[in-house]
Amino acid sequence: MRGPLVCGLAAVLNAIGPAARAQDATRSRQTAIVTAAARVAPAVVSVNVLRRERRMPADPFDLLFMPRGYEQTVEGYGSGFIVSSDGVVITNQHVTQGAEQIVVTTRDGRDFPAKVLGEDPLTDIAVLRVNGSDLPVAPLGQSTDLMIGEWVLAIGNPFAYLLGNSEPTVTAGVVSATGRNLLPSEGQAGIYVGMIQTDAAINPGNSGGPLANASGQVVGVNSNILTPSGGSVGVGFAIPIERAVRVADELRRFGTVRRAWVGLDVAGADDLRGWKRVGGLRVTQVAEHGPAARAGIAEGDVLLVAKGHRLRTFLDWEAVLLDTGPGDSLTVSYRHAGQARTARLTVTDLPTTLAEKVAILGGMKVVTVTDAVRAERGIQSDHGALIYDIPDEMQQATGLRSGDVVLQINRAKIAGAEDLRRAFSRAAGGGAVTVWFERGGRLGRTAFYVR
Structure with a gap:
């Protein structure tokens, strides 16, 4: 009787063996990366x-x-x-x-x-x-506790127009660094500071997609790469998710983003190594009656730490301000006349008066360069009119861009927005005007006709 029974059990085991082994093999491949991507x-x-x-x-x-x-x-x-x-x-x-x-x-x-x-x-x-409902939502995590070397995923649709389908592509890598600051480049509107660096491949079309940790939580927004060839070489950057969510909430609530202002300016791009001499970030200007002035910070002081972040260059300071909103408190450690001090600043909204904004030239909008505007934008000139909005077609026709500061038209100095409006009104229908402007801390010149 034992022989047939043993044979029967063997037959059953042989029947279920391949299926069980296949399931075990699948489970063994269900890594954290696979689960996070799903x-x-x-x-x-x-x-x-x-x-x-x-x-x-x-x-x-x-x-x-x-x-x-x-x-x-x-x-x-x-x-x-x-x-x-x-x-x-x-x-x-x-x-x-x-x-x-x-x-x-x-x-x-x-x-x-x-x-x-x-x-x-x-x-x-x-x-x-x-216009959708019951759409799947990405789980959000936090970037503040990211560890160098931990696994992350870049998910998006690189080269979607060539691949011809909507299934996202997943690439894996590690967190290479955090708090990365990228120097501004010509024509760059964004400020890429406090970024997450990863070697997960980020290619054209990935921009705007999530960077996720191995738990399947979004920790950043994939934004740009450093590359000599146009493709990924393992140096990609993502905006921290906390910043992205704060900005998104502001845009949804107000249609714009309120800028943090503390009423001081610091050494700019021309003094990137100054911190090695002074041990921090030199204050170059303090707005009268601003938050910094009220806290006792003065021109010539050296900022050392803000929100727990060591300050070396203006990019470190920009990163702190980008992640701070009006109404927040900002604790700053600094050195005054050789003595260490700590100040607690109440951050306010950038006080750009709406009445100063003037629409000119069929859609171009400018604002007078005030101390607050200079501090927020890092403008070198002490006068001028900042272009904060300009249509694409006008950029092509004039050579001017958003962010340019108009300083002079022909021989007339431009003190502010109203001067610029009057100068263009006088020039309308006449010969070409020559315009001097500041762009990224450098002087530029262009010429065009005002119709």
Whole structure:
């Protein structure tokens, strides 16, 4: 009797053995990375953008007939992630900039027309809204406790237009560094400071997608890379999720982002190594009656630590301000006349008076350069009119950009916004005007006709 029984058991074991072994093999491959990707990926979307751009003719002969170039519809692609089930999406501002039409595509292939709720070029964050319900939401974590060397995932839709599907791509790497500051580059609107550095591959189209930890929580927004070739070489950067969420909340509530202001200016890009001489960040200007002045900070003092972060260059200070909002308290350690001191500042909103803003030249908007504006923007000149908004077509026609400070038109000094308005009014219909301006701390010049 034992023989048939043993044979029967063997037959049963042989029948279930391959299935059990396959399940065991699958479970053994269910790593933390696999689990984290499965948790975040459903909320990752592709952001498809149409914008109009002015192009110059490639053939010099065509310049005779199209001296100002021609307009062309250009497609752009990026990524994003859903943060509320009713269709709020976070992405990068450089993805949505100048968009005439935006379509968000979910992982399951559904297309949703998207509306821009708000954009903030300074932090490179944009918030979109799609008409949806019960959409998957990305779990949010925190970046403040990230450990160097821990696993992270970059999830997005790189080269989505070539891959031809909406399934997000996952790349894995480690946290290479935190608190990274990138020096501003020509034409860069955003300030990339306090960034998360990773070697997880970030490629064109990944911008705006989430950087997630191994627990499947979003800790950053993938934004840019350093590369000599245009592709990933393992040096990518993400905006900390705390900053992205704060900016997104401000954009949803107010349509703009209120800037932290403490009423002081510090040594700029021309003194990046000054901290080695003085042991901190030198205060170059203090606004009268501002928060810093009320706390006793004076010109010539040396800032050492703010919010627990050591201060070496103006970029460290920018990172502190970007992550601080009006009404917050800011504890600063500094040195005054050789003595160590600590001050607690009450941060206020940047006091840019709305009455100072003047719309001119068919849409270009400027603001008078005040002490507050100088401190917030790091402007070197003590006068001028700051361009804070300018249409794309006007940029092409004038050579001016958002962030430029107009200092002089022909022989007339421009003290502020009203001077600029009057100067352009006088020049309308006449000959070309020559405009001197400050851009990124350097003097520039352009010439154009005012119609």
